[in-house]
Amino acid sequence: MLEKAIKWIKTYTISNQGVAVTSKRQISYPEVTGYLIPALLSVGEHDLARQYAEWLVSAQKQDGSFYGAGDHCGYAFDTGQVIKGWNAMLDRLPRLEMPLRKACDWIMETADATTGRLLVPRTNTSWSLGRRGEVSEGIHLYVLPALRDTGEILNEPKYTRFANRSLDYYLNNSPLADFSQSNAMTHFFAYIQEALLELGCDDKALEGMVSVSEYQQPTGAIPAYSDVPWVCSTGMAQLALVWYRLGDSGRADSALSFLEKFQNPSGGFFGSYGVQAEYFPSEEISWAPKFIIDAIQQKIANHFDQTADHYRSDIAISDGRVQALLRHLGDLTDKNLLDAGCGKGRYSIFLKHCFPNANITALDISLEMLKDIPNAIKTVHHGLLNMPFPDHSFDSVICIEALEHVIQIEQGIQELTRVLAPGGKLVIIDKNHEKKGKLGVEPWEKWFEKDALLQFMKNNGLDALAEFIGYDQVLQPDGLFICWWGTKAQGASTFTQGFRGQGA
Ligand SMILES: C[S@@+](CC[C@H](N)C(=O)[O-])C[C@H]1O[C@@H](n2cnc3c(N)ncnc32)[C@H](O)[C@@H]1O
Structure with a gap:
């Protein structure tokens, strides 16, 4: 609708x-x-x-x-x-x-x-x-x-x-x-x-x-x-x-x-x-x-x-999604990272634990999700299609099982890229369209074709790749979860010039 x-x-x-x-x-x-x-x-x-x-x-x-x-x-x-x-x-x-x-x-x-x-x-x-x-x-x-x-x-x-x-x-x-x-x-x-x-x-x-x-x-x-x-x-x-x-x-x-x-x-x-x-x-x-x-x-x-009670605020280091983040983000010491659609902040909390000097901002549309995230992580209650951050605010942006809920997917990628600094990394982890039916989904939820999402990222000036990854107890990739990662070109133009909001 x-x-x-x-x-x-x-x-x-x-x-x-x-x-x-x-x-x-x-x-x-x-x-x-x-x-x-x-x-x-x-x-x-x-x-x-x-x-x-x-x-x-x-x-x-x-x-x-x-x-x-x-x-x-x-x-x-x-x-x-x-x-x-x-x-x-x-x-x-x-x-x-x-x-x-x-x-x-x-x-x-x-x-x-x-x-x-x-x-x-x-x-x-x-x-x-x-x-x-x-x-x-x-x-x-x-x-x-x-x-x-x-x-x-x-x-x-x-x-x-x-x-x-x-x-x-x-x-x-x-x-x-x-x-x-x-x-x-x-x-x-x-x-x-x-x-x-x-x-x-x-x-x-x-x-x-x-x-x-x-x-x-x-x-x-x-x-x-x-x-x-x-x-x-x-x-x-x-x-x-x-x-x-x-x-x-x-x-x-x-x-x-x-x-x-x-x-x-x-x-x-x-x-x-x-x-x-x-x-x-x-x-x-x-x-x-x-x-x-x-x-x-x-x-x-x-x-x-x-439904916030059903979500977890912790995640095992062995989880394939965590491993993918560690692999693609590299050392986050003194870096600014945004966790867009963070839920209860399980990835932010994990990354803060690994990199205590990282500046992590966790954003979510649900206030209830944000309420118990530790103070060491900055929380922002907002939708991710129109974030209150100036262009180029973050060295890294992650978006995990959240893009599937935003309905306007291309606009989502555009906005995640906008707030990313040139040379910065965007990592998206979400589910594979071909596996739809494997889990119950909300009526608005979208799962993604690996190549189609990759193309959206490339269209937005990211040098991007994708791979299947494991999750939960499933250590070997079975095709359900995909990790897309891309680097924003140096000197990339911004999409909404002149944004003068508060910095992260
Ligand atoms: C399935 S949960 C995933 C949470 C977290 N990334 C994780 O993996 O634990 C999806 C999250 O996306 C958030 N979300 C949905 N639509 C959003 C939007 N338009 N902007 C920001 N967050 C959104 C939800 O509130 C929810 O916390």
């Missing part, structure tokens, strides 16, 4: 601009283009994210705001979503700082100075829900994490203070957690719940999710409003995302499996399905794929959080 969603986004990206509003309305849409940026980065689509961020600079109104899909008014909601995208790209595109400040300043200047209530759109705009009134102002909460993040990134406390004041306003003045209200459509209601989580109001979000849970059908479906028989596609994906983030994988899985059946061959989703469906029922909407990406990434992280 995730790869198809990405395919849809690419198909409906306007040349050198942003994403279209819908499959039938092919003009670039600032709001969705903005919040797609972090989603695209999280799946390794760096070039597209950059294109979007750059196009948004040219689309910004003189006053700093962004317009909606149907008019040219400046909207706080839409502007906030662009801020989200620019925050995520600022490391790579420092020139976004000025437009970013302008956008944040516009939100603050047009808000109520005393309460922090954001600019309310005029009636008869796209906020109208016909007989149901208007979209809840509570969705403005979905702007505040972006402002708060900008405050932190730019070290500008006025944005953070404003976000906190505005949060208080909405907590006290907007009904946020009652799904039975007539204007509470899943799409908008889920914006509010996700924002509450991001703003640290977990109890309130939980209250909201309990309220909507009552309406979930045994099929997984959740009606778009509490009193209709039809469902809203993006609302379902958004609610799944919030349930995953709250650790309720059961409800989330069931919502996503229900939704999966409706994905069109294009990878897109109509806005709604079912009897009397009235939310873009015959147009594929650009905001559904965004939340499909977020929900599936969260599903995978949750899976590892919930």
Whole structure:
């Protein structure tokens, strides 16, 4: 579902601009283009994210705001979503700082100075829900994490203070957690719940999710409003995302499996399905794929959080995978090594034991996996398709039985290579596609053809080789595990120039 969603986004990206509003309305849409940026980065689509961020600079109104899909008014909601995208790209595109400040300043200047209530759109705009009134102002909460993040990134406390004041306003003045209200459509209601989580109001979000849970059908479906028989596609994906983030994988899985059946061959989703469906029922909407990406990434992280107990933090020196590492990495004394998708850190711990002066960083998408890794190893909670390290940060990078879970494999290799210093070694250990069926696998898991992965590595400027290796008690290679290793050419170009994040 995730790869198809990405395919849809690419198909409906306007040349050198942003994403279209819908499959039938092919003009670039600032709001969705903005919040797609972090989603695209999280799946390794760096070039597209950059294109979007750059196009948004040219689309910004003189006053700093962004317009909606149907008019040219400046909207706080839409502007906030662009801020989200620019925050995520600022490391790579420092020139976004000025437009970013302008956008944040516009939100603050047009808000109520005393309460922090954001600019309310005029009636008869796209906020109208016909007989149901208007979209809840509570969705403005979905702007505040972006402002708060900008405050932190730019070290500008006025944005953070404003976000906190505005949060208080909405907590006290907007009904946020009652799904039975007539204007509470899943799409908008889920914006509010996700924002509450991001703003640290977990109890309130939980209250909201309990309220909507009552309406979930045994099929997984959740009606778009509490009193209709039809469902809203993006609302379902958004609610799944919030349930995953709250650790309720059961409800989330069931919502996503229900939704999966409706994905069109294009990878897109109509806005709604079912009897009397009235939310873009015959147009594929650009905001559904965004939340499909977020929900599936969260599903995978949750899976590892919930199964962390099954993984080991130690490994025998006789294990064929350890032997392969020792063979290909050489002496790590005073070297920087990254263990990407480290799990409980069994390889990092082993290597630190062998080379106490090595600087080892262990990165994983699952916080639960990282929590017991010893302090001598630096841990980073992050996905490996968009790592928070500058280009060329590490002398060696290892990735063991993790690439098989990242879905976007070529982007994974590109990112692992990006953070590798010229002359540095990348070692990947994973399973052989030809042996699939030998072990139980997760539905998203991919095993690799030896030569195909080797070619990806070569395409990324690595001088690479591969060999079959042993594992566990299997001392002689039996074809299940493959080790690929490659050296990055001296003077190799970087893939995302200008990354100025914190060093490892
Ligand atoms: C099978 S475990 C292997 C862990 C470790 N490398 C080992 O061999 O013990 C896979 C690990 O990859 C992590 N992972 C999955 N997708 C990831 C992603 N996109 N970015 C970073 N880590 C990821 C999981 O959380 C999990 O800890």
